[in-house]
Amino acid sequence: MKGFRSALLGLVSGAALLVSPGAWAGGDLASERPFSWTGFYMGLHVGVGLSDVDALFTVVPASPWNHEGSGLIGGGQVGYNWQVGQVVLGVEADASFGAGLQGDAPCPNPAFACGSEVNRLASVRGRLGVTPFGAKSLLYATAGWGWADITYSAVPITPGGFINTTSQSGWVVGGGVELAHSSNMSLKIEYLAYLLDSETIS
Numbered sequence: 001m002k003g004f005r006s007a008l009l010g011l012v013s014g015a016a017l018l019v020s021p022g023a024w025a026g027g028d029l030a031s032e033r034p035f036s037w038t039g040f041y042m043g044l045h046v047g048v049g050l051s052d053v054d055a056l057f058t059v060v061p062a063s064p065w066n067h068e069g070s071g072l073i074g075g076g077q078v079g080y081n082w083q084v085g086q087v088v089l090g091v092e093a094d095a096s097f098g099a100g101l102q103g104d105a106p107c108p109n110p111a112f113a114c115g116s117e118v119n120r121l122a123s124v125r126g127r128l129g130v131t132p133f134g135a136k137s138l139l140y141a142t143a144g145w146g147w148a149d150i151t152y153s154a155v156p157i158t159p160g161g162f163i164n165t166t167s168q169s170g171w172v173v174g175g176g177v178e179l180a181h182s183s184n185m186s187l188k189i190e191y192l193a194y195l196l197d198s199e200t201i202s
Helices: 027-032
Strands: 004-019 039-057 063-084 087-106 113-130 137-155 162-182 185-196
Touching: 039 087, 039 113, 063 113, 087 137, 113 162, 113 185, 137 185
Parallel strands: none
Antiparallel strands: 004 039, 004 185, 039 063, 063 087, 087 113, 113 137, 137 162, 162 185
C-alpha cells in the first residue's frame, strides 16, 4: 500500500504564558514602565486538534481512502518578540503531543480497518502582530515550517496488514489573539493549520 497524500491538521489551542515581556524587569519597577511586548517568553498550551487525511492505495485498481480525526493536544512553546510602535514582530518554536488525536475509516479492502494517529507536532514560525485595541491586546498572524509524527495502520496486522509510523513536514499558517494579564503573564487563543507534504508508504 502506498501513497498517503497529505494531512491538514487544524489546531485550536489556548495557551498560558508562564514568562512573558517584562518578567525580568522585576517588582514595582516593571509596573511603572509602559507596557511592551518586547522580550523572551515561554509557556504551555492545551487545545483540540482536527485531522484530514487523504490517501491513495496504489493497488489495482487504485483506491482512495480519506478520513477525518480529532483529539486533544498539549505542549509548550518558547519565543521572542520585538515591538516597534503598534507593530510586534516575533519568532516562536513549539512542540505538541497528541492525546488520542486519531481517526479511522473502512479500508478499500473491507476485511481491514484503517486509521491514523498523530503522535507529535512541532513548528518554527514567525509572528507579525498589531495592538489596535490597546497596548495589552495583540492580534497576530503566524507562518513557518512544521513537522508531524503520524502512525498509519490497517488491522488486522496479519496477513497483509501494517502499522507504519512516519514523519511528514510542510507549511504551518495561522493566527490568534493574545491578551496580557500583567507584565509577566498573558493568555492567547490560536489556530494553526499544518499543510503537510505527501508521504509514500510501502
